[in-house]
Amino acid sequence: MRRLYVVILLLLTLASSAQDPEVFLREKGYLVRGMSSLNLPANRKGWWGLSPAIAVKYGLDVSEGFDARMDPYFSTEAAQEWYEDLLERFEDSLLADYAFVYGPAPATRLSFDAVEFIKWKKTIEDWKSMEMDELPDFSDQKEMAVSGSFYWSDVPAVMGWNAADKRFFEVANPGIQNDHLEIDRTAVVRMNPLPTKDQLVQLFELARVKDSTALQGLMATRNRIENDIPDPSTHTRITYRVRSGDYLGVIANRYKVGLSDVKKWNNLRSDMIRVGQELVIYVPRGVDTRVVTAQAAERREGQVRSDEEDREEVQYKVKTGDTLWSIARNYPGISADDIMRWNGIDEGIREGQVLLILVKSSTAQ
Known part of the structure; x- marks a missing residue:
């Protein structure tokens, strides 16, 4: 009976020792030094070079904010459990070492290759001659x-x-x-x-x-x-108020952006805009919005020569299919350039837009 008690006590002592990270490190610490000389996959980290899958399997938390593999104590506890499972599986410490470093499948192949097994045994002997690491002392924490x-x-x-x-x-x-x-x-x-x-x-x-x-x-x-809004580091957000004579194509071209982009940024289903409407525009860095806006305002004011000041003002409402050239043909002596100059606009016009035409009294319609 006393002999049985001694055996049970011895087993309990061994089990207790096996759970001590310090003991496991003294026994298998050469793996820590040896693996540091190998080119292991980048996802294997920490003292024992544990992969995320192995770490999680043995209770370690692995995330961007906390990776327990980097902690010598926590990783040693997980490494010990993994090693014990490998030793139980292969029933040979050298094969368990190999499986710990390279994985169970390569270790199985090694068990059938005597030449490589001898080489591995020599490698382990070299690793054991290296200086062992020690766990840091955090006992006061x-x-x-x-x-x-x-x-x-x-x-x-x-x-x-x-x-x-x-x-x-x-x-x-x-x-x-x-x-x-x-x-x-x-x-x-x-x-x-x-x-x-x-x-x-x-x-x-x-x-x-x-x-x-x-x-x-x-x-x-x-x-x-989702709305194709450019990066704030490359574009400046401005709010543009629509004025008479404006249309989307002119505004987009003025600020060096795409017409479809302006529509997306403002949830527009068509090209129709109204005077006074505010549009959000993301202007590329490098485009001086103050200069562009000033130039646009100058164009919108229109220009009338002194010899045209006595002409009669006619308002023409753009119809479907109209162009500046077709409109100009209705007024002898007037060109498309004249209409653009008087209205401060570019070539594009839209249906419903009202244009100022300066005609001589005899040609007014």
Whole structure:
């Protein structure tokens, strides 16, 4: 009976040791050094070069805001569980080592290749001669699980830390990546002292405000993409008020943008616009809107020569199929250029547009 008790006690001791990251690192730490000399896939990170799939399988959180693979303690615990499963599967430590580094399938092939197996054994012996890493000492730090949206940059101010405190927080929490812990993620962080309930409430409130702002920015970006609105870094947004003689083609050409773009930006289903209507236009950087607008205003004022001042003013309403040249033919001695000059317009006209015609009294219609 006493012998059975000793065996049970020994098994419990071994099980306890197997769960100690320090013990596993002493036994298999050569893998850490050895893998650092290999060109492993970019998605394998941390001390033990764990892939995202393996890390998640063994309980590690992997996200943009917190990657537990980068934490030596958390990654060692997961690596130990994975290694134990590999050892149980292959029943050989060298094959388990190979599977840990290269994957179970290559390890299976290695088991049937004596030459490569001997080479691998020599590689492991070389790795074991390297200096081993040691786990950092965070024994004076307390651990706390944080779930939900959380911004790491807010912690120093809320906790009242100085630069040294902030730096120590970063060193003690290598799993922290970027600045934001996503709302559906969990991170285990080390701090001493831990934040109070009020401080946590403050941190989550700051996160809520930032999330709201980020959501507004996301919706604005989505709206910009859906409506083909140019990037603000390359275009300037202006509001243009339609004046007499304007039409979409002239306005678009004036500001070096497409007619279809102007219609999209303003939800226009046709080319029809009205005097006084405000249009949003995204003008490419490099186009001086002040100069363009001033030139357009000058053209809209029209120009009448001194020898034309005694002519009679006639208003002509543009009909379907009209062009400036066909209209000019109705008035002897008047050209299309005269009509453009008097009205301050370009060649394009639209149905319903009213044009000023200066005619001699004998030709007025």
